[in-house]
Amino acid sequence: MIYLLRHGLDDERYIGGHSGVDLIDEGKIQVKNSAIFIRDNLSIDKIISSDVKRAVSSALIVKDELSDKIPFEIDSRLRELDKGLLTGKFRESLTEDEIKICNMTSIHERYPNGESMQDMYDRVKYLIDSGYFLDKNSSLIVTHRGIINMMYFIFNNEPLTMNKKKFGVSHASVHELDIEKRKIKRIY
Numbered sequence: 001m002i003y004l005l006r007h008g009l010d011d012e013r014y015i016g017g018h019s020g021v022d023l024i025d026e027g028k029i030q031v032k033n034s035a036i037f038i039r040d041n042l043s044i045d046k047i048i049s050s051d052v053k054r055a056v057s058s059a060l061i062v063k064d065e066l067s068d069k070i071p072f073e074i075d076s077r078l079r080e081l082d083k084g085l086l087t088g089k090f091r092e093s094l095t096e097d098e099i100k101i102c103n104m105t106s107i108h109e110r111y112p113n114g115e116s117m118q119d120m121y122d123r124v125k126y127l128i129d130s131g132y133f134l135d136k137n138s139s140l141i142v143t144h145r146g147i148i149n150m151m152y153f154i155f156n157n158e159p160l161t162m163n164k165k166k167f168g169v170s171h172a173s174v175h176e177l178d179i180e181k182r183k184i185k186r187i188y
Contacts, residue, residue: 002133002177003042003140004148007058009171013091017083023057030172031058035065037188045138046071050078059142080144084114107160121160124150133179145169155184
């Protein structure tokens with residue numbers, strides 16, 4: 001079994017994506033609680049994290065709870081949607097045009113110099129189809145809502161939509177991925 005953890009709450013006054021925004025105190029507590037659940041209920045042999053700061057911080061909290069000796073690696077392919085020129089921008093300073101971009105309604109619309117939802121879907125599907133997850137049993141993958149959502153769309157054979165909340169991928173939630181049966185479900 002492979003387990004997926006969404007990072008904890010970060011400072012949402014800033015546009016996320018690949019930003020360097022870190023966890024806030026509430027996010028650290030969320031991840032600590034998830035780490036305790038993981039420690040008490042799952043068998044984890046390795047932690048793999050997106051290279052985005054809020055994911056790495058979350059992964060290190062879990063690593064501290066499990067064992068300092070657990071192997072840990074970082075993989076940029078597990079990043080959130082690339083929000084291009086809007087990455088890390090303070091939301092209150094956005095122009096009208098930038099606000100329109102943030103409120104896009106098509107899976108094919110791209111952030112300027114960034115990705116569309118369809119691009120991210122294709123990126124995750126490529127990882128799955130290329131066998132990326134085949135040797136990851138007993139791994140914890142610390143990533144983002146967008147990546148986990150794409151797995152739900154793919155494994156549930158559902159058409160891609162812009163609905164980010166459809167699958168309940170809240171901060172610090174834990175999801176179980178059975179790659180052989182092509183099933184994913186939330187377990188915490």
